Structure formats: structure tokens, C-alpha cells
Amino acid sequence: MKLAEFLHTLVDFSEEELEDILSHFERKEVSKNEILVEQGKICRNLYFVEKGIARNYYLNSDGKEITQLFFGEGRFMSSLESFFQESPSTYYLEILEDSVILSITKEQLDLLFDRYHKMERLGRLLATEMLTKVVHKINAIQFQSARERYDFMLSEYPDITYRVPLGLIASYLGMSQETLSRIRKKKL
Amino acid sequence: MKLAEFLHTLVDFSEEELEDILSHFERKEVSKNEILVEQGKICRNLYFVEKGIARNYYLNSDGKEITQLFFGEGRFMSSLESFFQESPSTYYLEILEDSVILSITKEQLDLLFDRYHKMERLGRLLATEMLTKVVHKINAIQFQSARERYDFMLSEYPDITYRVPLGLIASYLGMSQETLSRIRKKKL
DNA sequence: TCCGCTTTTTGATTTAAGTCAAAAGAAAGA
């Protein structure tokens, strides 16, 4: 999904505004396994996934990778707190498939926020939308059995479920990969 | 915490702007156990907790109450999706202590968003901040033992932990209240 | 095409936390 279309679904920018906004983003192709943000470093960009999939994850106290969120096509992503507070990132941001990504720095973004009232609104709407999504995830995890959590995954990310390795999904859902494998088997 | 102070920490409104904004809120005292939002009804207000504590919860498939979030002093609260989409609420919003609450309707709020660029920014900052908070909660729940989840509660809401019934905290943390009781005992 | 590496599956065993039931303690109301 193109960024322009996506923005238009949320706020009705004029042609000129849209053009100006888009001109502040940089487009690049990123290949599988590439790490866009390292843990401990400051995340300088906000990204938009035009094509592909990414995830952010962190290492728990046992050194195990825990997937926090997946980002599919048409989604903004970043190490949010790091980006906005310019603090060291708790997360890695990793590309899972060869992807096309648009990026913008905080300076450029703030400039757009200052320039356009509508841009600020876009930011608010995006943050609100993401917030409700994340709240849904909490519900899906808290007090739900492993089986129910997988059902949530299927309904929330039907596409992603079959495009990324099982182990990553297991860590996203908070279960071991053996458990997820057994659940999948029963589903057939 | 007064709303005016709180707003000022995020965006530097002028005196007049602040006054105008505040005039759109309605202040009321609400007593313990009162339900501000019912499941199934549309949540028409955004609330700010000046004094007191509230929580939102939902009923799971067994009819058990699951606490989603606690809202302490100086926090905005609502049934977010219901409020913004004007859709039936999935959650109840309940007052846990006699409280002082400010409220504003969506119409009034949208009016302020249209009138002030800065107001839109405030909305964005609030949503972003809440988003990072909620993301932290996911981490604390996913892949953490019951004991670690309680440690998270203590660090995140040191005040609330001892002001609300144990059973509510247990449901917030995704564990049975017996388990939480046992954890607390070990802590002494 | 074959080899080596990664991912997934399967089986056996352990364990953290849930459930059920009842007692103890605290708070609220008459």
C-alpha cells in the first residue's frame, strides 16, 4: 500500500500538502534479516511499510528473543519511545521479508507537525488507532489459553500468520514454539 | 492533580487558550462503585481523573471480570474505541474510590481539535504516551512469571497497588487471586 | 543434486499456576 493512499484515508490533505509531506520521506528497499534499529541505540526514524513485513523484539533476561509486534503492509513502525524521547531503544526492529520502506527523521516530522494542523491530526489518529490495537492484544493474551491466543493471531494477522516463522509467532503470543506447533496440528 | 497543570506540562497553551479549553469540561464528584460507562452502550465522554481511582474492565466468556487498566490521578480515561468510533463499548468504566472527575463530550473535544493546532498536538502526545505505557504492560505480561508481573505492578502503580482490592489487581495482571495472595505473602 | 543448517514436530517429564473448598480476617450496616 502506498503511503499517499494511506494518509488520504485518515485526513483529507490537499494535493500540495500531500506532495510536500511525501517529499520528506525517503524510500528504500531493505532485504530480509536486516536490522533497522539496534537495542541500545537511538531510533532516528519513523518507518512506513509499503511492502513486506517487519517485527520488533527484545531480549529477555534469559537472552531469548521476544517479539513485541509485527508490522505488515500499510503500517507505521518505529521503536516508539526511543524515537519520540530520543532515548536508547529497548527493542530491535528487524525486517522479515524483502521490503520497501519509507522513512522520516524526527526533525523532518516535527517540521511537518509544526507546519500543518492536519498533520498533527494525522499523528493523533494514528496513535489512537494503534493504541486500540495494542489494547486488543493485551486482552487476547491476558487470561486466554494458548489456543485462544492463536485464534486471536489468525483473526488479527491472517496474512502474517503464515508468512513468518512459527517461533516468532510463538514468542509474540507468549507461548513456547512446541506448544504452538501442537496447536496448529490440532487445527487441521 | 489539576487538569490545567497537567495540560501545561505537555503543551504551552496561552492563558486564554487554557481557559477556553477548560471551560468545555464539566467537573463532578463521583462516588465509589459508580459505573460511568456500561458495556454495550456508547461512551460519550472523555474523562480526566483529578482525584481518585477508576478502572475499566470487561466480562470474559465465563462471565468473570477482567480489569484492563487502572486510572489514577492525573490521567485521562475513556472507553477509547467506543468514544472515538461512537461504537458500543466493550468495557465498563468503574469508579473505585470517591473521585473528582472532569468530562468532555466528543463534540466539544472535536471542536477544540478544530480550533487549536496545539490541542491536536496535545491529543497526539497523550495518545503516544499512553501507547508506550500500554506496550510496557504487554511486555510485563507476556512471558513473565506471576511473580515478575506483580513486581511490574509495584513499579508501575506503587500507589494503586495498595488502594484497590487484591482481586482486581490479580485480574489486571492475568492471574488468579489466590496466586496473587501467595505472592504477596512471600514478599513480606 | 547433495550437504549442512534452520525450522518444525513429536514424545516424555516437570512445574507453575489454576481450581475448588473452606477458614480467617476486615469492613459495613443495623
Add this chain to the structure above:
DNA sequence: TCTTTCTTTTGACTTAAATCAAAAAGCGGA
């Protein structure tokens, strides 16, 4: 103050899911 009701604790037992270990399947590169 004494009931009554709500909340928390305790104990015994069960269970879902983790862990450990190893086999099987899938994939990418030479």
C-alpha cells in the same frame, strides 16, 4: 456492638503449558 457481607488467606489437588531431548522436515547454497 453484633451481625452480615465482602475480601483475603490457606490447603489439597489438577491441569495447561514449559522444558528437555531428539527426530523429521524444509531450505539455501555450493
